[in-house]
Amino acid sequence: MINSSDLKLTAVSTDIKRIGAGALVLGVVKGADGPTLVASPFSPKATASLQASLNLLNASGAADELTRLPATGETKAELLAFIGLGSFEESTLTEEALRRAAGSATRQLAGTSSVLFALPAATVAQAGAVAEGIAMGAYDFSNHRSTPAKKLPLSEAVIATAASADKGLPAALKRAAVIGRAVRATRDLVNTAPNVLFPESFAQEVKDTAKGLALKVTVIDDKKLEKDGYGGLTGVGRGSDRGPRLVKVEYSPAKATKHLALVGKGITFDTGGISIKPAAGMHAMKNDMAGAATIHQAIVAIAELGLPVKITAWLCLAENMPGGGSTRPGDVITMFGGKTVEVLNTDAEGRLVMADGLVAASAEKPDAIIDVATLTGAQVVALGVRTAGVMGDEALRDSVVAAADRAGEAAWAMPIPEELRPSIDSQVADLANIGERMGGMMTAAAFLNEFVGEVDGVKIPWAHMDIAGPAFNEAAPFGYTHKNATGSSVRTLVTFAEEMAAGK
Structure with missing residues (x-):
């Protein structure tokens, strides 16, 4: 009955130019003057260009809003995915806002085998929240179907974080994986x-x-x-x-x-x-x-x-x-x-x-x-x-x-x-x-x-x-x-x- 697929969670530094993935997830906050890209791993010139594109596409930065754009030359990812973080200043982002944004992006990117997350995650706690959101968002219930889902849940996620070398990060990622598996298994039983x-x-x-x-x-x-x-x-x-x-x-x-x-x-x-x-x-x-x-x-x-x-x-x-x-x-x-x-x-x-x-x-x-x-x-x-x-x-x-x-x-x-x-x-x-x-x-x-x-x-x-x-x-x-x-x-x-x- 419990049939939730495994999910591989790893972390890297914020230098992600050489890391390949099916998609690269970036965060966008909702401001009074429109959406603002936060924690961009790109050069100022590329960041400004992406910001202009988001404005042209009428992106708002609202929670759960996912905007897709072709990847730039500064990443090996195949796709750029901008997830709304809601009405926050970057300095006041809560762990739950990160958890929800990571989970929402993961849920909406079902069918993509690997995703690189470059959300604001400067600390172990923030990286753990991103990981937990991913682990809960990567879910599908197809136990009673004769054929599997056409878009399978995410199976591999990489988190870019300034805390990648912190000795406390492995424990935080393990906890996120355990919590995510428990939540998914509970869903399996109830469904x-x-x-x-x-x-x-x-x-x-x-x-x-x-x-x-x-x-x-x-x-x-x-x-x-x-x-x-x-x-x-x-x-x-x-x-x-x-x-x-x-x-x-x-x-x-x-x-x-x-x-x-x-x-x-x-x-x-x-x-x-x-x-x-x-x-x-x-x-x-x-x-x-x-x-x-x-x-x-x-x-x-x-x-x-x-x-x-x-x-x-x-x-x-x-x-x-x-x-x-x-x-x-x-x-x-x-x-x-x-x-x-x-x-x-x-x-x-x-x-x-x-x-x-x-x-x-x-x-x-x-x-x-x-x-x-x-x-x-x-x-x-x-x-x-x-x-x-x-x-x-x-x-x-x-x-x-x-x-x-x-x-x-x-x-x-x-x-x-x-x-x-x-x-x-x-x-x-x-x-x-x-x-x-x-x-x-x-x-x-x-x-x-x-x-x-x-x-x-x-x-x-x-x-x-x-x-x-x-x-x-x-x-x-x-x-x-x-x-x-x-x-x-x-x-x-x-x-x-x-x-x-x-x-x-």
């Missing part, structure tokens, strides 16, 4: 058709991916889930012929002093169950396992980078179908750990499988728990399709948002208002699985909060990431983001783990 990716096959993919890595995988099948009392997973999964699974992935390096638990929602297809969804757009519900795919690839990336922090990932996998054995509205189920839940709406199923995962994760007394889920349509209403909502323990919540900001991903801290908690009281059970409709993203978080455990009477720090919008892009591609699966939040989790390992 895979639900008749191919279901709980059992997803669990097998996790086992196959772990081979050769310092990862231990344990799969709890439907029979053992039933026996051990995982009522959320079995309650959601019993309507499908394909039984649920709980997959535990452990990374335990010898020098680890901290333990981070990750819990991911893995509804491989969501019809809504008995509370069935409208037919229009239901095909996109194959993306309801994006949280599980995200934490899976995050732990793989963390293992590949060798970070000195223990990570335990819990993938809560089920298929929500309206079969004869389905949970009905009004049923009461007993969750792992003993709490009972009245199911008022079977389409609020993600919080049920996540609750089982949170209880299981809490039992190991980690230092912190982060869960990731495409949990509510209310997230999209509140924050749009590109910004994740983060709730939970305030200190951990804010640290996750800060990690997202450093990684270049959009996330926003949201509260769990105390007045929402009574709305999930049930007349017949400990809890109901739905409550106040207004602020539904936060009501769902209030439900999950009930299943986070304690250590010595103190609640384990917990943060909940709702990625319902950011996980799947149904609009036009932009930056390094392709249409359909995005791989959102992998970078946030890896960045958070890096900072946790560093004691921050």
Whole structure:
């Protein structure tokens, strides 16, 4: 299922006159008086000529704008490609602007086997951002096609940077390659058709991916889930012929002093169950396992980078179908750990499988728990399709948002208002699985909060990431983001783990 091609990333100095490539990418910023070519590797005369050509072609320098010109005599590249960096002064360019520009150029130059990037990259951090953008932009999903794509993703990229001799650059390029591969693999999983990716096959993919890595995988099948009392997973999964699974992935390096638990929602297809969804757009519900795919690839990336922090990932996998054995509205189920839940709406199923995962994760007394889920349509209403909502323990919540900001991903801290908690009281059970409709993203978080455990009477720090919008892009591609699966939040989790390992 994971079939993303390899990408070779290397770096050279800014003297690129003798380096051949299918295309040479240059940056253009959007100014008040038109586009301005930045970090030009050419002579002043050639640079002035190219600048004039850009003006004649009405190029603007806007983000995602790619302008192609024939190569000059000062390069061995076959084509010049000018990518818009947006409205920045060269001195104030952000790493995320470079990441997006490099990814956008890579995406739009699909079919070109090798590309030389001469974007502004004076430091290791800037070169790493360019590399990361390239690694995320070089993507195509053709797994279900009878013939491969006509324009294959970029397979070789060379980055021109003034930091080419810096001893820290190889590590930055490795990190970019690992991050890019993890994001592409997450996209592969989310894009895979639900008749191919279901709980059992997803669990097998996790086992196959772990081979050769310092990862231990344990799969709890439907029979053992039933026996051990995982009522959320079995309650959601019993309507499908394909039984649920709980997959535990452990990374335990010898020098680890901290333990981070990750819990991911893995509804491989969501019809809504008995509370069935409208037919229009239901095909996109194959993306309801994006949280599980995200934490899976995050732990793989963390293992590949060798970070000195223990990570335990819990993938809560089920298929929500309206079969004869389905949970009905009004049923009461007993969750792992003993709490009972009245199911008022079977389409609020993600919080049920996540609750089982949170209880299981809490039992190991980690230092912190982060869960990731495409949990509510209310997230999209509140924050749009590109910004994740983060709730939970305030200190951990804010640290996750800060990690997202450093990684270049959009996330926003949201509260769990105390007045929402009574709305999930049930007349017949400990809890109901739905409550106040207004602020539904936060009501769902209030439900999950009930299943986070304690250590010595103190609640384990917990943060909940709702990625319902950011996980799947149904609009036009932009930056390094392709249409359909995005791989959102992998970078946030890896960045958070890096900072946790560093004691921050």
